[in-house]
Amino acid sequence: MIFLFRIGFLEVSWVDIIDIALVSVLLYQVYKLIRGSIAVNIFLGILALYLVYLIVRAAQMELLATILGQFMGVGVLAMIILFQPEIRKFLLVIGRGTEFRENLFKSIAQWRNSYHEDVNVNEIMEAVKTLKATRTGALIVFSRDVELKFYVETGDVLDATVSKRLLLSIFNKNSPLHDGAVIIYKGKIKAARCVLPVSENDHLPPHFGLRHRSAIGMSENTATLVMVVSEETGRVILARNGIYLRGLKLKQIEQKIVEYLQNTEPANWEEISEEEPTTTEN
Structure with missing residues (x-):
C-alpha cells in the first residue's frame, strides 16, 4: 500500500482518500434527500439527546444515564422508524440506477458552481x-x-x-x-x-x-x-x-x-x- 503522507501516528493512503471522497458524496446525497424537511429537526433532536447522554454519563448520574442509555440502545431501530420516508426515497434512488448516476455526476460537477435558470x-x-x-x-x-x-x-x-x-x-x-x-x-x-x-x-x-x-x-x-x-x-x-x-x-x-x-x-x-x-x- 502506497502512503501519501502522515498525520501524527496516522498514515494516509490513496485508499483512505478515495474512501473519504465516497463517504462525502454519500452524505451529500442523503443531505439532499432530507434538506428542508422535518427530518433535519428530528436528526438534530436525536443528536442533542445523545450529547445530553454523554454529559450525564460523564457526570456519573447513574439513574438518568441508565434511562437515556435505554433510548441509545435502540437508537438504530428508532432511526429506521423515524426516517422511514427518507430511507425509502434513498433506496428508490439507488434502485433507479440511471437517476442515481445522474444525481451523482451532477453533484460532483456542480459542487463548486450552481446554476439556476431564471423563471419568468x-x-x-x-x-x-x-x-x-x-x-x-x-x-x-x-x-x-x-x-x-x-x-x-x-x-x-x-x-x-x-x-x-x-x-x-x-x-x-x-x-x-x-x-x-x-x-x-x-x-x-x-x-x-x-x-x-x-x-x-x-x-x-x-x-x-x-x-x-x-x-x-x-x-x-x-x-x-x-x-x-x-x-x-x-x-x-x-x-x-x-x-x-x-x-x-x-x-x-x-x-x-x-x-x-x-x-x-x-x-x-x-x-x-x-x-x-x-x-x-x-
Whole structure:
C-alpha cells in the first residue's frame, strides 16, 4: 500500500482518500434527500439527546444515564422508524440506477458552481392576477435546487416554458390538469396535476382545505416555495418551511418569489419590506 503522507501516528493512503471522497458524496446525497424537511429537526433532536447522554454519563448520574442509555440502545431501530420516508426515497434512488448516476455526476460537477435558470416571474404574476380576479384555485410549487422527480412523476410531465396562458389553461376549472399542483423548476413547468404531501399540523385554520394543507405539507417536507390561490376567496398564500404568509399584496408575492429563486431570502423569511402581512407559524 502506497502512503501519501502522515498525520501524527496516522498514515494516509490513496485508499483512505478515495474512501473519504465516497463517504462525502454519500452524505451529500442523503443531505439532499432530507434538506428542508422535518427530518433535519428530528436528526438534530436525536443528536442533542445523545450529547445530553454523554454529559450525564460523564457526570456519573447513574439513574438518568441508565434511562437515556435505554433510548441509545435502540437508537438504530428508532432511526429506521423515524426516517422511514427518507430511507425509502434513498433506496428508490439507488434502485433507479440511471437517476442515481445522474444525481451523482451532477453533484460532483456542480459542487463548486450552481446554476439556476431564471423563471419568468412576470408571466406568473400576470397569471396570478387573473386567477385572483376569477377566483380560480391554483397550487404552484417553485423549486430552486431540486427537480423533485418523486413528485413530478405523480402528475403529467409537461417540461414546458412558463407562460401566463399555459398556467391559466392548466388551472381552468374545465381542464383535466387543474386538480393538483404545478411544479416549476429552472424556468420550466415540469409537470401538472402533481400530488403533494398533506400537512398533519393540527393548528392550521379550520377553513384551510386540501389545497392549502398540501401546500404547507410540501413546504414542510421539501426546500420549496409553494403558492396557493384560494378558489373560495381568491386570496393568495405562500408557504415555506411549514410557515405560511397570507394577506400579501401582489408586489409582496413577487418579491418573495424573486428572493427565493435568487437565494436572497432574509434570515427571517416572514420579513416583508412593505407593510407586514398576517403571518402564522407551524
